[in-house]
Amino acid sequence: MVFYTIESLRNKKISIFDTTLRDGEQTPGVSLTFDEKLLIARQLDKLGVDIIEAGFPMSSEGEKASVRKIVDAGLNLKVCGLARVIKSDIDTCLDCGVDMVHTFVSTSDVQRISTIKKSRDEVYSMAIDAVEYIKDHGAKCMFSAMDATRTDADYLINIYKGVESAHCDIINVPDTVGVIVPSAMYKLIGEIAKNVKIPIDVHCHNDFGLAVANSLSAVEAGASQVQVTVNGLGERAGNADLAETVMGLHALYGAKTNIKTKYIVETSHLVERLTEVRMPPTMPIVGDNAFAHESGIHTHGVLVRSDTFEPGVMTPEMVGHKRRIVLGKHAGKHAVKxxxxxxxxxxxxxxxxxxxxRIKDIGDKGKRVTDADLYSIAESIMGNISKSEQAIVLKEVSVMTGNIITPTATVKAIVNGQERLGAHIGVGPVDAALNTVTSILGEYKFKLRDFRIEAISGGSDALAEVLIGVEDEKGRIVSARATNEDIVMASVEALVAAINQLMRKR
Known part of the structure; x- marks a missing residue:
């Protein structure tokens, strides 16, 4: 079933314009190296994005070199560069060899008067001249009336009609400060579409949490392209999120894009790692909890039929995610069993x-119930505690660290009945210890999904509680905790407990 709201959108093709490398990098605190930008560009190409805004070449020599190298990377997608309605900006984009130049100028009275100090007629002429200059040089052109949603409607439509006459290829309607509401966006785009026949693109900011809703409303009204960023990155509260916008189009409207949705979560995780902007677990579609269930009623329903408490039109597999049943004080018997x-x-x-x-007692104390907690409780009650069932039994852990010594850890353990000794370095003592445990496992591979350290008592000798989540090559995930005065030991013990449970699941 597809809950599309307008029949004409069913199977309609919508183009996806990603500006993670430009507006996304303008997220406060984010700065990407060229290698990181190229890695993201290649991932967006794999994802199936139609066009990317690779940067603002005029902003620096490094940015210009970065855009040029992305253009030369042999990607299937189209590459766009941003430029003000200034010839030097446009020339810099053209020098990079971009497929499209995205030129912009402020059109709202508040920005026009306060920032560029130009009259309406001057702004109109600047826009026409910039578009003509780009087209005369053989490049595709997109024109943005910056702060369009706070611009006088008649003037806005007039300037869009002007750039259309100058042979602009596509116009962009930016909600630059995120103040329009979906019903008003629908009306605005509908009015523009009556007067302008070239394609309409929208760029929505998320200051009131409406960027995705406004983007979808724009498509309902006639827009054929939407601008997005991975994880909703961007200035202030960010831009329309790629995952939410694309899956809204696919699953709710029945529209089509070129996005290969199975790579959505993979792309989100890559950008999260490179930008170091962490996604909340409740982030729609890509968050850790997007397909996680704890409530007994919900877990029972989902275990019987997934769409009882999930959208149904969107499954975790569609976006490269996994369904998880989480244990806690709300857990039901079916999930625990x-x-x-x-x-x-x-x-x-x-x-x-x-x-x-016992599980609910732990949850009532405000604690997260890990898989290792569950198995430990169950084994205790069932009388099945046995170290012989553990794949790894720790014997010794030692760490050397200091300001002139690379942190190095040595671990001795019994692994599948055989004593093994390993040593490894790390960026710190905890990292070195965890790397060493990994090294003595041999062919068994896993990746760390979650790592948290909390002090649970005061003073320099405080008890440290470490919670770790690990995932094996088949996507099975388990979590475990350990408490110790020594943070390194707590980390190693938690990791070993998690691996033991993961290997037991195998």
Whole structure:
């Protein structure tokens, strides 16, 4: 079932313009190297984005070189460069060999008077001259009336008609400060579409959390291209999020894009890692909790049929995500029983009731219930505690660190019945210890999904609680915690506990 709101949008093709490398990099605190930008550009190409705004070449020599190298990277997507309605800006974009020049000028009275100090007639002439100059040099042109949603409507349409007459290829309607509401956006785009026949693109900011809604409303009204960023990055509160916009188009409207949606989560994680802007777990579509369930009613329903408490028109597999059943004080018996069965534990009804009671006790204390907690509780109640079932048994852990010594850890452990000794360096003592544990596992591969350290008592000898989540090559995820006065030991113990449970699941 597709819950499209307008029949004409069903199967309509919408172009995706990604500005992560330009507006996304303007996120306060974000600065990408050229290699990182190229990595993101290649990922966006893999994802199926139609066109990327690679940067603002005139802003610096490094930016210009970066845009030129992305142009020369042999990508399938089109590359766009940003330019003011100034010939030197445009020439710099053209020198980079971009497929399209995106030129802009402020049109709202508040920006026009306060920033560029030009009359309406002067702005109109500057826009026409810039578009003609770009077209005379054989490049595609997109024109933006900056702060369009606060611009006098008659003047806005007049300037768009002017650039259309100058053979502009596409116009952009930016909600530069994120103040329009979806109903007003629908009306604005509809009015522009009546007067201008070239394609309409929108660029929505998220100051009131409406960027995606405004983008979708614009498409309803006739826009054929939307500007987005990965993870909604951008100035202030950011831009329309790529994942939310694309999946809204696909799943709710039945529209089409060239996006290969199975790479959406992969792309989000890459950009999160490179920008170091962490996504909240509740982030729609790509967040850790997007397809996670804890409530007993919800987990029971989802285990029987996934669309009982999920959209149905969008599954985790569509976007490269995984469904998770999370344990906690709201957990139901079905979820707990299934988690135990995955680990080869089959409690009877009485044992299951006692396990449920212990889990809820932990949750009532404000603690997260990890997989290792569950298995430990279950084994205790079922009388199955046995070190012989553990794939890894720690024997010794030692760490050397200091201002003139590269942090180095040595770990001795019994791995699958054989004693192993390993040593490894790291950026710090915890990293070195975790790297060493990884090195002695041999062919068994996993990746760290979550790592948190919290002090749970005061003073320099405070107890440290470490919570770790790991994932194996088949996508199975488990979590574990450990508490110790020594942060390194707590980290190693938590990692070993998680790996033991993960290997048991195998």
């Amino acid at each position: 299934q988690s135990l069965e995955f680990a080869g534990l089959q409690p009877d009804d009485e044992q299951l009731n006692e396990i449920m009671k």
